Amino acid sequence: MNPKYNESPFFYHRRKTREVKVGNVGIGGENPIRIQSMITSNTRDTDASIIQIQALENIGSEIVRLTVPSQADADNLPNIRKRMKELGLKVPLVADIHFTPQVALKCVEWVEKVRINPGNFADKKKFDIIEYTDREYEEELERIEEVFTPLVLRAKELGVAMRIGTNHGSLSDRIMNRFGDTPLGMVESALEFIRIAEHNNYKDIVVSMKASNPQVMVQAYRLLVSRFYELSMDYPLHLGVTEAGDGKDGRIKSAMGIGALLEDGLGDTIRVSLTEDAVAEIPVARELVKKYNDLYMKSLGKESTTYQEFRDPYAYSRFYSKELMLGETGLGDKHPVRVETEFPFFGLESVAEIQSANAKGVQTSKQNEIVFFDFKDELALTAAASLKRKNQIPNPIGFTLSDELAMQYDSLAEEIFGLQKWVVSPFLFFDATNPDSIEWNQFFDFVGNYAKDKRAVEFCLEANQISSVNHILNECRKRKIQNISFSLAVPDLLETRKLAYALKDSDYPICLCGTFATEEEALYTCSIHFGGLLLDGIGDSLRIRLLDKDHTATLSLSYDILQATRFRLTKTEYISCPSCGRTMFDLQSTTAKIKAYTSHLKGVKIAVMGCIVNGPGEMADADFGYVGAGIGKVHLYKGKEIVVKGISEIEATERLIDLIKANGMWVDP
Known part of the structure; x- marks a missing residue:
């Protein structure tokens, strides 16, 4: 494996990338590190969407993402664009797509960028164990190419950018069976889609490797860039710790993962994912990029023979010191x-x-x-x-x-x-x-x-x-x-x-x-x-x-x-997503309610997810999961296994406590 993931792990050098234009906003190249966020409203609700888009543009979000889970959501994009024009809103929009290639083809007509998740764009996740022969694996890639190519060609024709956004929590069963639930699997998932795009001479691509665990996230981005060096790829990076949570904990996780990579000279745009109002993400993002945008494209040193790589940057190993x-x-x-x-x-x-x-x-x-x-x-x-x-x-x-x-x-x-x-x-x-x-x-x-x-x-x-x-x-x-x-x-x-x-x-x-x-x-x-x-x-x-x-x-x-x-767990660990239009309940109040009952459970990891996009995958990193399953309905998980299906949101918190008790991890406050 190529040990190089940046110019030097001892001196600051910002990685040189190609420029990708998202509307009139450039990512990578000579541009500063861009900051962005995502609205939480239902995309079919024009008024609510416009209010949030306007609030984000006013506070300084340079790009705004919205989720488009269905054809009905895609059909409302023209109305949102019309209202934006009437109000003079100019921030570029990104359509977030999961599971629905045909919806992506509709969205690409009305946005400046499309985000696709290679884990579920053409694959389904059922946690199936399947042994693929090399030929069977190639046939799956051919099927993916057939599904993905029409979107690539239309985006190329319209000048629309694309983010190939891998999530640790939503790797496909095919990738999981070949590479495991690993940073390597995340990287290979993205590279499969990048190769299809390049085959069609399309390179307006930004790439992300998100995880709720900063350790996994950092390793995945480093590994991705090492592969980019090997393959002579120069795509910009979108950085983020997904499901970081809220309050101080969410800010610490985000700063840890995003900031460590920015110190390495990696990253061209960032999104801080907090279980809070979207506008709360922008001041945090601005604080994180401030130093590096002040440095701009400067390098603060040069490689020398004095210092040489002494770690494995792709896998954790504690630097040994004597007692x-x-x-x-x-x-x-x-x-x-x-x-x-x-x-x-x-x-x-x-x-x-x-x-x-x-x-x-x-x-x-x-x-x-x-x-x-x-x-x-x-x-x-x-x-x-x-x-x-x-x-x-x-x-x-x-x-x-x-x-x-x-x-x-x-x-x-x-x-x-x-x-x-x-x-x-x-x-x-x-x-x-x-x-x-x-x-x-x-x-x-x-x-x-x-x-x-x-x-x-x-x-x-x-x-x-x-x-x-x-x-x-x-x-x-x-x-x-x-x-x-x-x-x-x-x-x-x-x-x-x-x-x-x-x-x-x-x-x-x-x-x-x-x-x-x-x-x-x-x-x-x-x-x-x-x-x-x-x-x-x-x-x-x-x-x-x-x-x-x-x-x-x-x-x-x-x-x-x-x-x-995750080195010393001295309180309850929460993994909670920032909410979006797919969420079927008020994620902020629900998370606060669950915390009120469980925050005394030292070392217990609880995930609170708005929907199934990343939920089941991130359950693998949590002891218990509370996942939206529809309007007012919740699935409860132990690890990545559903143990209670489709219960009412009203009783879900109490049933979650019962589940924790049944597994011997409950203590009274």
Whole structure:
């Protein structure tokens, strides 16, 4: 397999693609990353559709999608276009098609782009197990070509673009039997349709690889682009985490999957799928693309022989680090990714804050995690010593120092902290360009004295100091300092990959840390950079700090990020779609109702889907599913198996709870 999925995993390069025009909006090429959304109204309802299209255009959605599930919906597209013209609405429209090739042929006359799902455009999904011979498989492809070609030719004739949008939850039985429920299956599903289009000399194509699990989504897009490199294809990418959910969790998942790929230089248009009003998606999308559109087509570095790929970017494998013990709390090795809590310490007035840390979960519900204090001066150290003697500081603990306080008050620090952890930025003490300098040796002599009795030291570096890692390791070896870890002072996915590369042969743990002015800044930055690194298997602990904020907000964010990666499930996991015209019930209120009854079920995964397009497939990633089956009707699933059919929406939530109980996964609130 071609290991290349971008120009470099260590430097930012936006992938060069062909331009695909959607009306007057260009995707790919020299264009900025476009943002788009989808209306949730029934396409047969002209007034409701126009209200939502207008709202999305006004808030800045550059492309608007609507679902067209039937001929009646397609027949109303002329009315929608007429009203748009009367109101001066110019945003390009995309028709979303599933199961109905003939409806697609009607839609292509009235929209600027058609989205087809290769998993169900010409195939049916029944979860059948069929063994295909090579000849039988070829015959199926010939059948698909016969069904798909008329749409390709008409789109080509009219200058209408197309998105070939693979969804992890709706791969066809044919693909599932040949490739499995895998990123490879997602990629091959799309390539089958791309080859048919190219056979007809049609290339106005955008491609997507969506999944509700950011891990699967990221791997699928990378694998797709690696195949594009092999096949000399340059199609733009539409990025999205499907069924991301609502609120903070939906934003974290979306930022994690979309942002990690944008950091890799991949992506030409994005859609954030939230179980909220469609207009709520646009500010989130704008926040995600802002940095990369500011960079525009710039590259922020060039490939060098210093850094070479050391991961398998297409499959998860944790970057191994040796065990580092902080009292009874372990980092690295087989331990889970730890959550560290850091908050300012200004003296005796912080007693209440320290006690609050205990009460709010640092030692109780968040067992065996780590509390850090940021000491600013001698007063803070003295106050901490007093609190330690009174047993008012929780364990295990660590401390950070921004100047030479540790070296000035080492005996006091020793009294306070015992077998704990010191986060130090050695390059704040001196210019480390000369590792033979007196200052360098004095510093490491002190570190060696501190690190006796297995106390740990974390070296917090600036990005431009990664080249000094070998010098630090050599000094530690000379003094037999073994309990060390590393971090970068500023969150940066690409730079942290360089740090991991520098440590790949020494196996020391890596802490992902950062300090932020606002919760919103922390949410997006940490979801993109820390989340993306965790998906790569890099990172043994998280330490997120908000300036002048209650530290419990950072605890929540840390655990929410780990929840989104599926590495530590500390609450109920919800997979819920953003609703569209196919949804037969109010998805937002239904999701809220189900959450109200089930949000205490730690680690249980529940999917809430508006219809069967992706529902059954995504059930495979959920423990239980609540899927719309018609007006006021619901199917209940266990995994991907229907266990209750066509029940009334009124009783569906209660029956879902009964199903969870019957499978031994219910606990009382």
